[in-house]
Amino acid sequence: TRKSRPQRLLKAVEGKATLGDPQSVITAIDHFCRHKEWAMNVGDEKGSILDSLVIELSPVNVLELGTYCGYSTVRIARLLPPGARFITLEFNPDYAAVARQVIGWAGLEDKVQLVEGASGDWIPRLREHFGVQMFDLVFLDHWKDQYLPDTKQLEECGLIQKGTVLLADNVICPGTPDYLKYVRNSPHYDSRYYRSHLEYTKVEDGLEKSVFLGF
Numbered sequence: 001t002r003k004s005r006p007q008r009l010l011k012a013v014e015g016k017a018t019l020g021d022p023q024s025v026i027t028a029i030d031h032f033c034r035h036k037e038w039a040m041n042v043g044d045e046k047g048s049i050l051d052s053l054v055i056e057l058s059p060v061n062v063l064e065l066g067t068y069c070g071y072s073t074v075r076i077a078r079l080l081p082p083g084a085r086f087i088t089l090e091f092n093p094d095y096a097a098v099a100r101q102v103i104g105w106a107g108l109e110d111k112v113q114l115v116e117g118a119s120g121d122w123i124p125r126l127r128e129h130f131g132v133q134m135f136d137l138v139f140l141d142h143w144k145d146q147y148l149p150d151t152k153q154l155e156e157c158g159l160i161q162k163g164t165v166l167l168a169d170n171v172i173c174p175g176t177p178d179y180l181k182y183v184r185n186s187p188h189y190d191s192r193y194y195r196s197h198l199e200y201t202k203v204e205d206g207l208e209k210s211v212f213l214g215f
C-alpha cells in the first residue's frame with residue numbers, strides 16, 4: 001500500500017537530516033512541506049514565535065496535545081533546560097510511530113515522553129502516573145474542538161496553576177472560536193494574539209498565548 005503522508009515526511013527527514021541534529025530535522029520537514037507536500041506542522045513562521053516563547057519561559061514541565069509527526073515536539077524539546085519534563089499526547093498510533101522516529105532522528109528521545117492515547121483519558125492520570133504537579137507550558141495543536149474541553153479538564157485536575165502558559169495553534173485557521181472566547185473573556189486568563197500565517201502559506205493564522213492568573 002502507498003505510504004502515508006507522515007511516512008513520506010519521515011522519509012524526507014531520513015534522506016536529508018543529520019542524525020542527532022534537531023535543526024536539520026526541522027529544516028528537512030519545512031522543506032518537504034513547502035516544496036513537496038503540505039502537512040499540518042506548526043511550521044517555520046509560527047515555529048519561530050513558539051521558539052521565542054519557550055526560550056523566554058524556560059519551562060520545566062511541558063505538555064503538548066497532538067504530537068502528529070513530532071515537528072513541534074522537536075522544536076520545543078531542543079530548547080528545554082536540562083531536567084525539564086516534556087509529555088506529548090497522540091492518539092493515532094501511525095502518527096505516534098512516525099513521531100517517535102522523527103524525535104529519535106533529532107536525538108531528543110530522552111527529553112520527550114510520547115504517550116499514545118486520547119488527551120481526555122490521560123489528563124486525569126498525568127499527576128499520579130508521571131508525578132507531575134502542574135504544567136508551566138501547554139501547547140495545544142490537536143483537534144480544534146478539543147482545545148476548550150481539555151483546558152477545562154486541566155484546570156479541574158489542578159494541572160493549570162497561577163503562571164501556567166497555554167499556547168494554542170490555529171486560533172484563526174482552522175479556528176478555535178469557543179476556546180478563544182473562553183480565554184479572552186475569562187478574568188482568570190491574560191490572553192494575547194500573535195499574528196502570523198498558516199504554515200507554508202500566506203493565509204492568516206496565529207497563536208494565542210494565555211497566562212493563567214490563578215482562581
Ligand SMILES: Cc1ncnc2c1ncn2[C@@H]1O[C@H](/C=C/CNC(=O)c2cc(-c3ccc(F)cc3)cc(O)c2O)C[C@H]1O
Nearest residue numbers: 040066068089090091092117118119141142143146173174
Ligand atoms: C483528543 C486527542 N488526543 C490525542 N491526540 C489527538 C487528539 N485529537 C487529535 N489528536 C491528534 O493530534 C493531531 C491533530 C491535529 C489537528 N490539527 C489540525 O486539524 C490542523 C489543521 C490545519 C489546517 C489548516 C487549513 C487547512 F485548509 C487544512 C488544515 C492546520 C493546523 O496547524 C492544524 O493543527 C493528530 C491527531 O491524531
Ligand SMILES: [Mg+2]
Nearest residue numbers: 042141169170
Ligand atoms: Mg496546528
